[in-house]
Amino acid sequence: MSKSSALSTNQQDGGDLRSPLIPPAADGYSKPKKVTMDQMLEKYCGEFGSWQLRHFVLTSLAWALEGIHTMVMIFSDREPGWRCTRSRGCGSTAKSVCDLEPGSWEWFGGIGSSTVSEFGLICGQKYRVGLVQALFFAGCMIGAGVFGHLSDSKLGRKGSLTIVCILNAIFGCITAFSSDYWTYTLFRFLSGFSTGGTGLCSFVLATEPVGQSWRGVAGMSTFYFFSTGIAALSAIAYFFQSWRSLYIASSVPSVLFVILILPFLHESPRWCLVRGKVDEAMKIMHKIAISNGKHLPDGVLLALDSEVNNDDAPHSQSESKLEPDTKEALNGSLLDVLRFPLTRFRLFLAVAINFFCSVVYYGLSLNAVNLGTNLYLNVALNAVAEMPAYLITALVLDRLGRKPLAIWTMWFSGAFCLAGSLMKGYGTWKIVRMVCGVLGIFGMAGTYNLLFVYSMELFPTVVRNAALGCATQASQMGAILAPLVVVLGGGIPFAVFGACGIAGGLLVTYLPETLNRPLYDTMAGMEEAEAEKPCILA
DSSP states (O other): OOHHHHHHHHHHTTOOTTSOSSOOOSTTTTOOEEEOHHHHIIIIIOSSSHHHHHHHHHHHHHHHHHHHHHHHHHHHTOOOOEEEOTTTOOOTTOSSGGGSOTTSEEETTOGGGSHHHHHTOSGGGTHHHHHHHHHHHHHHHHHHHHHHHHHHTTSHHHHHHHHHHHHHHHHHHHHTTOOSHHHHHHHHHHHHHHHHHHHHHHHHHHHTTSOHHHHHHHHHHHHHHHHHHHHHHHHHHHHOOSHHHHHHHHHHHHHHIIIIIGGGOOOOHHHHHHTTOHHHHHHHHHHHHHHTTOOOOTTEEEOOHHHHHTTTSOHHHHHHHHHHHHHHHHHOOHHHHHHSHHHHHHHHHHHHHHHHHHHHHHHHHHHHTTSOSOHHHHHHHHHHHHHHHHHHHHHHHHHHOHHHHHHHHHHHHHHHHHHHHTSOSSHHHHHHHHHHHHHHHHHHHHHHHHHHHHHHHHSOGGGHHHHHHHHHHHHHHHHHHHHHHHTTOTTHHHHHHHHHHHHHHHHHTTSOOOTTOOOOSSHHHHHHHHHHHHHHHO
16 A cells, blocks of 8 residues: 555544554543532532522421421310300319319310310320320431431432321321320321421431532521421411311321422432432532533542542552442441541530430420410411521521530520529519520520531531431430420429520530531541641641
């Protein structure tokens, strides 16, 4: 073959005489650029664009469901008013139905207006009202742990949220057909089991796709939906004053959420990443970028923080180091939290702090229903009154930091509770005590809100829901204890609440600040970053 024919053949085949005979190695030219989730959101997809806003609002509606299913007991287990029957009459000096003869009085609204009137939970049986409420929170405690683990493992965030919302609708409706007290108690326990995982799964699913600079504000905003649910419950209870119809009506929002909202939600890309579903995570990130009007280059690949940190290491060394992380990502559990000293210490503190916060929050809330005002209006106003606390803490969260804000809100609440314990229960002092209680719940509502954000940032993605589930269980234990403290009466409840607020603030001082710190994916990634802190500061 001649030189000219060889040249012609080469040109026809699309070759280039200037190209090297041996192509360069792919490494260094086509190797994808590995970035963490936070880096991808910040540089390419947008930290809080239209996609995150829509996803956040729709997902956080589940918080309203938790508020409804939790606080429905205020109306279903209330003690209705009573009056003497005209046919027989009764003593005008009687302060309670326990002082009257059977048949000489009747309930306002009939016997089916509440569980108290239908199941006879008065006089010597009054303790059963507190028992069924305590068992509901016990169910919440168990459910938070179970679904916290399942959402970190096989079911995922969206899968777990789907299950708990379906169970909420089922158990809520079945409760309406309880034939006796113990059947009612069983169904309320089961409702608590599903309710305990609702807010937890919703919170993590709503906030994990949000970028670092917006995560605090977004996390703090979830409690608006919880308070809105309680306010909506007041309206529902006003129109459905029979306890059986109330349970059915309050379960309808869960049904609507499952049918109309859940199909349009995406799984958390962080969960997909740590489960090894990188392609699925990348598909979600591309959708986020497109919806936010951004562009995600083809050469950028989502990776675990430990993979990014070790990307410059030799191939054999990097591969051997990533193998444990992959195994960890697939099998992270509460045992892994306890196995690592760093996360174990944080978990113990988070559990104790959430317990103290819950005792104060639910205790003061239960005290508020004894003001003697219209029950429906009172519950609605209490829910609305918490919203300024959420707003203020959200505005200063990224300025003051998680740690200082948690300390001072707990101490703020504790100080007013201690002041309330010193006030007498009559005259002007009674009004002052009420004000102290309002300010106490104002401070603790803000703490309760920011603890979700703070706790979420203390643990890596692989065990985040398991750790949050454990902290939520501690909150439910506090909720179980709160009614027992309230029945002590006098200034004792305020003194206990004050001590819990002060003690909780002291424990927060031992936690690290997480402001402007990334959400770590694995234990190894977080420990490496924490180990580098002294060097960075130096």
